Amino acid sequence: MPSLRMRFLFFTVLLILVAKSVFGQIATFSKSESMYVEVLGQSATVFSVNYSRVIFANDNCYVTGNVGFGSYRFPLQIDDNRRGFNIPVGVSSSFGKQSNHFVVGLGLGLNMAQEIESYEPEFLRFLLTYRVGYKYQRPSGGFFFCVDFTPTFPTHYFYDHRNGFLEDLDLIAHLVGFSLGYTFTKS
Numbered sequence: 001m002p003s004l005r006m007r008f009l010f011f012t013v014l015l016i017l018v019a020k021s022v023f024g025q026i027a028t029f030s031k032s033e034s035m036y037v038e039v040l041g042q043s044a045t046v047f048s049v050n051y052s053r054v055i056f057a058n059d060n061c062y063v064t065g066n067v068g069f070g071s072y073r074f075p076l077q078i079d080d081n082r083r084g085f086n087i088p089v090g091v092s093s094s095f096g097k098q099s100n101h102f103v104v105g106l107g108l109g110l111n112m113a114q115e116i117e118s119y120e121p122e123f124l125r126f127l128l129t130y131r132v133g134y135k136y137q138r139p140s141g142g143f144f145f146c147v148d149f150t151p152t153f154p155t156h157y158f159y160d161h162r163n164g165f166l167e168d169l170d171l172i173a174h175l176v177g178f179s180l181g182y183t184f185t186k187s
Contacts, residue, residue, distance in 0.1 A: 032141055034183040038068070041150040041177015042107050042129045044086040045070030050181075055091070063093050066107075082122055084113030092131055099138045103146065105131035108155075124158040133177070141185035148177040 034052040043050070048070030055063045070086045090107025107129040113122040133148030152171045 032183050032185045034064075034144070034181050036144070036146075036179045036181020038070075038177055038179045040174050041148055041179065042088050042090060042105075042109070042131055042152070042174070043068055043070035043177070044088065044109050044111050044127050044129070044152055044171065044174055045072040045084070047072070048086070048088065050088070050179075052092075052181075060097055061093060061095050063091060066090050066092065082113045083116050084111065084122075086111040086127070088127075088129065090129065090131070094135055094137075099136055101135040101137060103131060103133045103135045103148065107131065109152075111154075121159065121161065123160040125154045125160070126156040127171070128153045128155045129174075131177075137183060141183040143180070143182055145181075146177075146179040148179070150174055150177045 032054050034050075036050050036052065038048045038050055040046065048068045050066055050068030052064045052066040055065050057063070066089070068088045070088070072084055072086075086109045088107050088109040090105055092103055092105030094101040094103045096102060109127040109129060110124075111127050112124045114120060115122065129150055129152045131148050131150050133146055133150075135144060135146040137144035137146075152174045154168055154171070
């Protein structure tokens with residue numbers, strides 16, 4: 001049975017190939033870059049700052065690559081505080097001609113948490129994330145927002161010093177993501 005990493009790679013390549021074959025050759029498109037904040041969602045933290053860039057596009061579709069950084073501090077128990085971070089990297093395809101877009105994507109994040117007082121590591125894991133949602137963005141750039149369904153799954157643990165398998169239930173909160181940002185368009 002193929003590993004989760006191989007499945008992730010396969011689905012990423014498949015997503016890009018399908019988008020390219022369905023919508024034909026790459027057309028002339030002004031390059032755009034975006035900065036945005038995301039609450040919950042693919043970042044696997046409460047709040048993250050992200051950068052996105054168009055990789056290729058045509059009249060009906062554009063594919064972006066994105067990277068971000070999210071940090072969180074949360075009490076998991078009454079006497080226990082932890083802090084952590086996630087570095088999400090992903091690719092998304094947006095389909096639509098005007099301002100309304102259907103978005104699908106895949107991502108992989110490096111997620112870590114540690115105890116605040118002792119700096120003892122709790123876990124370090126890879127998270128596989130999917131993205132299906134709605135994005136409002138004008139073709140000319142400017143402000144945009146996005147609402148996504150973003151299921152997140154742990155794929156590999158480097159270490160895990162927590163008590164029990166129910167500890168990953170923190171990922172349930174990340175089933176929905178909200179993004180707000182600004183797109184800079186270059187000719």
